[in-house]
Amino acid sequence: MLGGETVATMTPSLSDTRSLLIEAGLDVFGEFGYAAASTRQLAERAGTNLAAIPYYFGGKEGLYREVVRHITDHLRHRVLPPLETMRQRLAAGELDAAAAAAALEQMLTGMIEFIIGAPQARRFARIIAREQMDPSAAFDIIFEAVWQPALTLAAALLARVRGAAAPTRTDSLQAYALFGQVLGFRVARETIVRFVGLEGYSTAETAEIREIILQQTRAILAGLQGERP
Amino acid sequence: MLGGETVATMTPSLSDTRSLLIEAGLDVFGEFGYAAASTRQLAERAGTNLAAIPYYFGGKEGLYREVVRHITDHLRHRVLPPLETMRQRLAAGELDAAAAAAALEQMLTGMIEFIIGAPQARRFARIIAREQMDPSAAFDIIFEAVWQPALTLAAALLARVRGAAAPTRTDSLQAYALFGQVLGFRVARETIVRFVGLEGYSTAETAEIREIILQQTRAILAGLQGERP
DNA sequence: GTCTATAGTCGGATAGAC
DNA sequence: GTCTATCCGACTATAGAC
Numbered sequence: 001m002l003g004g005e006t007v008a009t010m011t012p013s014l015s016d017t018r019s020l021l022i023e024a025g026l027d028v029f030g031e032f033g034y035a036a037a038s039t040r041q042l043a044e045r046a047g048t049n050l051a052a053i054p055y056y057f058g059g060k061e062g063l064y065r066e067v068v069r070h071i072t073d074h075l076r077h078r079v080l081p082p083l084e085t086m087r088q089r090l091a092a093g094e095l096d097a098a099a100a101a102a103a104l105e106q107m108l109t110g111m112i113e114f115i116i117g118a119p120q121a122r123r124f125a126r127i128i129a130r131e132q133m134d135p136s137a138a139f140d141i142i143f144e145a146v147w148q149p150a151l152t153l154a155a156a157l158l159a160r161v162r163g164a165a166a167p168t169r170t171d172s173l174q175a176y177a178l179f180g181q182v183l184g185f186r187v188a189r190e191t192i193v194r195f196v197g198l199e200g201y202s203t204a205e206t207a208e209i210r211e212i213i214l215q216q217t218r219a220i221l222a223g224l225q226g227e228r229p
Numbered sequence: 230m231l232g233g234e235t236v237a238t239m240t241p242s243l244s245d246t247r248s249l250l251i252e253a254g255l256d257v258f259g260e261f262g263y264a265a266a267s268t269r270q271l272a273e274r275a276g277t278n279l280a281a282i283p284y285y286f287g288g289k290e291g292l293y294r295e296v297v298r299h300i301t302d303h304l305r306h307r308v309l310p311p312l313e314t315m316r317q318r319l320a321a322g323e324l325d326a327a328a329a330a331a332a333l334e335q336m337l338t339g340m341i342e343f344i345i346g347a348p349q350a351r352r353f354a355r356i357i358a359r360e361q362m363d364p365s366a367a368f369d370i371i372f373e374a375v376w377q378p379a380l381t382l383a384a385a386l387l388a389r390v391r392g393a394a395a396p397t398r399t400d401s402l403q404a405y406a407l408f409g410q411v412l413g414f415r416v417a418r419e420t421i422v423r424f425v426g427l428e429g430y431s432t433a434e435t436a437e438i439r440e441i442i443l444q445q446t447r448a449i450l451a452g453l454q455g456e457r458p
Numbered sequence: 459g460t461c462t463a464t465a466g467t468c469g470g471a472t473a474g475a476c
Numbered sequence: 477g478t479c480t481a482t483c484c485g486a487c488t489a490t491a492g493a494c
Contacts, residue, residue: 133416
């Protein structure tokens, strides 16, 4: 039971064909990518018939779009609300530089948990990472639901850490640089696992990666605070 | 050593069919990925015949493998030698913590140039980044030619910065975390370009990204030097 | 709504002329 | 070595029984 799979749409049961296909799509599209995933594979994984894909989604592309929507619906409910709270506190002038730095660390902690931590979230993250590298027509859905609000907030927090009133383009780029730390560990998973001699990220490795990223982030933010005139 | 037996010797001319196909492969595989690239597309881009792919390379997969070899041959000649020099100086005890930190910055500068800077290198980097995310049978070729030596050296340099004799697993993970900064800007290129409102990374943006990464790296390394007991 | 059967398309590889 | 023509398999989508 994933806490939010039904989200805002009409999918009360987990066992109907439509939901089964979306679940299968999360796995199969995530593992092989859109082009390499076949409708036969999707139907088999879902335990449904091949013809159900055109029937419910109009085709493979429609299924993929719904998989992406499923992910962004989840994010809208579980990830965005805390960001919105932060945004309001920042706008209200309630955050000083130290509090803004703490808020950024909190964002990164959440992102680490989402992208390389919790197993069910990793399935989401795999598809998001693929869209980063290979933007499809669904790119916009993810961009507007996730990256746009998260990067906007992070850039504003960075400006606050530096003691500036409004974010500059450098803040925007650096906002991404902070997130990129996490995405890097997701994308290069295979290289890291091979290099360090693991079989995958266990909870111990996830914890160690989190500590490294947070420690690096603290060092980076401390450097920025020193920038203030 | 692993000197390519045919590659380095048999490609004096840029206009023979074999070389044209490898050049086309760099572009087409890089843009669409292995699965989505078609042999017809490859042949058309190369200005050669479709049948030339099975003839010269045994098939699409063989062409891809040769494209990857072409990349790693380049890296072996242009990227690895300076790393080997660093490695020897470190092994000879010629580097103190500050010099090790400087060497790491130098490695990152080179990687930035290679991955997001120079246009012809970007074509290589695109395929390397894809193999990170979607390891194929060619993963090993890249891993052994690039990641293994680069990460080993970076981990050893990090240990030196910390004042430790030998690298720990944390050094290995952090070595990747430093490289991940660069890879992140490559992978999420589309998101960043959209967010910041660019049309692509110009030389100005590349320079700004380099400064951000180097500044962050200095902050991180300064924090590590403080770790020393 | 779910299934089987099949149509129609496209991909990679091959045969054989030149 | 290079080309055209073609095969064969895999794919997505559809038609139509139930």
